[in-house]
Amino acid sequence: MALNFGRWTSGGESVTAEEILQQIQGRFGDEIRTAEVRREEACLTIRADRNYEICRFIKEELGYDYLNCLSGVDWPADNEMEVVYAISSLKQPGKIMLRVRLPRDEPVLGSVVPLWGTANWHEREAFDLFGIRFENHPDLRRILLSEDWIGHPLQKDYQDERFVPYPWDDRKPGGVARPTTA
Amino acid sequence: MTTVNLQLEQIKERTAESMEEMWVNMGPQHPSTHGVLRLLLKLDGEVIRECIPYLGYMHRCHEKIGENRAYVQIIPYTDRLDYLASMYNNWAYCLACERLMGIPVPERAEYLRVIIGELQRIASHLIWLGTFGLDLGNFTIFMWCFREREMVLDLFEAVSGQRLNYSFMRIGGLALDVPEGWLADVKAFLEWFKPRLPEYDRLSTDQIIWQKRIQGVGILKPEDAISYACSGPVLRGSGFHWDLRRDDPYSIYDRFDFDIPVGESGDVWDRFWVRRREMEESVKIVEQALKEIPPGPVLSPVAKKLRAPVGDIYSRVETPRGELGFYIVADGSERPYRYKVRAPTFVNLSALPVMLPGYFIADCVAVLGSIDIVLGEVDR
Numbered sequence: 001m002a003l004n005f006g007r008w009t010s011g012g013e014s015v016t017a018e019e020i021l022q023q024i025q026g027r028f029g030d031e032i033r034t035a036e037v038r039r040e041e042a043c044l045t046i047r048a049d050r051n052y053e054i055c056r057f058i059k060e061e062l063g064y065d066y067l068n069c070l071s072g073v074d075w076p077a078d079n080e081m082e083v084v085y086a087i088s089s090l091k092q093p094g095k096i097m098l099r100v101r102l103p104r105d106e107p108v109l110g111s112v113v114p115l116w117g118t119a120n121w122h123e124r125e126a127f128d129l130f131g132i133r134f135e136n137h138p139d140l141r142r143i144l145l146s147e148d149w150i151g152h153p154l155q156k157d158y159q160d161e162r163f164v165p166y167p168w169d170d171r172k173p174g175g176v177a178r179p180t181t182a
Numbered sequence: 183m184t185t186v187n188l189q190l191e192q193i194k195e196r197t198a199e200s201m202e203e204m205w206v207n208m209g210p211q212h213p214s215t216h217g218v219l220r221l222l223l224k225l226d227g228e229v230i231r232e233c234i235p236y237l238g239y240m241h242r243c244h245e246k247i248g249e250n251r252a253y254v255q256i257i258p259y260t261d262r263l264d265y266l267a268s269m270y271n272n273w274a275y276c277l278a279c280e281r282l283m284g285i286p287v288p289e290r291a292e293y294l295r296v297i298i299g300e301l302q303r304i305a306s307h308l309i310w311l312g313t314f315g316l317d318l319g320n321f322t323i324f325m326w327c328f329r330e331r332e333m334v335l336d337l338f339e340a341v342s343g344q345r346l347n348y349s350f351m352r353i354g355g356l357a358l359d360v361p362e363g364w365l366a367d368v369k370a371f372l373e374w375f376k377p378r379l380p381e382y383d384r385l386s387t388d389q390i391i392w393q394k395r396i397q398g399v400g401i402l403k404p405e406d407a408i409s410y411a412c413s414g415p416v417l418r419g420s421g422f423h424w425d426l427r428r429d430d431p432y433s434i435y436d437r438f439d440f441d442i443p444v445g446e447s448g449d450v451w452d453r454f455w456v457r458r459r460e461m462e463e464s465v466k467i468v469e470q471a472l473k474e475i476p477p478g479p480v481l482s483p484v485a486k487k488l489r490a491p492v493g494d495i496y497s498r499v500e501t502p503r504g505e506l507g508f509y510i511v512a513d514g515s516e517r518p519y520r521y522k523v524r525a526p527t528f529v530n531l532s533a534l535p536v537m538l539p540g541y542f543i544a545d546c547v548a549v550l551g552s553i554d555i556v557l558g559e560v561d562r
Contacts, residue, residue: 118411
């Protein structure tokens, strides 16, 4: 029962990143905040409320069914949190970077676990380290930190007196971090 | 009803009462979890019904450390992710930075990276084969595999001075050129190593005990492999003809001729057999690279203070364990604004709860071993 998809570059019509963008924009025009092609990747920023439908469209109708990575990013300057999906496929070329911006004081997003099993642990990690809550997640618990941990360490303003990183000194040549003496 | 039948009925009733499902803890101090991994297993007699992994015993918030270090300073930390394939982690990280900053890599450095990377793949698969044999109770293959792995470590010690955490790659090439005569040493190692593979087969592939232990166990269905985004030998064991070295080529892998071993049914045997054959393919790649390697510099001229342009990148390579991705967000400063590691075994391990149910508790160790987890990378 070897599937042997073979090499996608050798056969079949390849879809360009522009075409992927057009298809998504044609379907969800109002939901897309920005769309551009960078490094041959289709990069999209979408509104938060319909991320599940857009992911389902990408997975089931465009055929990009392989979720490489799901990552949180904290943007305190904009007072926003971001979730980035890196999506690709084993059957066709092309990559999609899907970004969702969330309000920082209430980061809630629909879970994509029903579409991709791998999102389970990735979303738990984003919850653990960023405090982003995923609605309809089957088992939203901390994954890397202990259950009783307070705070979310990858938030930019996270402070813990036990773990103070060496302050960054831009003036020192080579940008070497050094310990404080206070 | 005869007495014997009556007794049988009573035994059946009693066992029906006492054979409730029960939760058993495995690890974190279990020798077969290859580190500190805790599994909570729901057992029905000897059969596993459910599995819940608990991670994080080695968590050190690698990503937060990365946000507080310059791009070059992160390289030694990447060694500690997958400490059995440190060279490949260095490579994956440097490649992500090179793609982000648009830094070229000299030709000789690319060839040396391929040679070193494939030697690292051999060493990593050897340690996997050895410890997997240990899990199954085959001690001899453990010693034999470590014998050859030691030779690879000696080769790496000659180039970098380190035995495990090399930090040998740099953004834009390599730290140093290899010492004189090193390439001949690599060739000699390959000549020694090739006849060893049939010897391992005598201890593993041809062994009836080995076959019976792992055939038809821990089946990962193709749709689960895609849903859980498995990669590397776990994905190929389930029948997918997919390797980033060929399908999303990086470095100079498109110049070499090599096969991609693929399994059929997705059981432990297929994952074992894929890795076993990948060692042969790595030997083929190194032999081709040794023939073509040009002289020249090994490091591009790179600014002392590296600054990445504003933007982000998701860059991925095929390490011995699967797809290692680095997601880096740059804000124009000397440090990454966000630095995320998509660790292959973290993702592959998330498929364990769908692989285990329905198999005996004795198979648990074999299935877990076949994923080839490294907890340094899972917990980060």
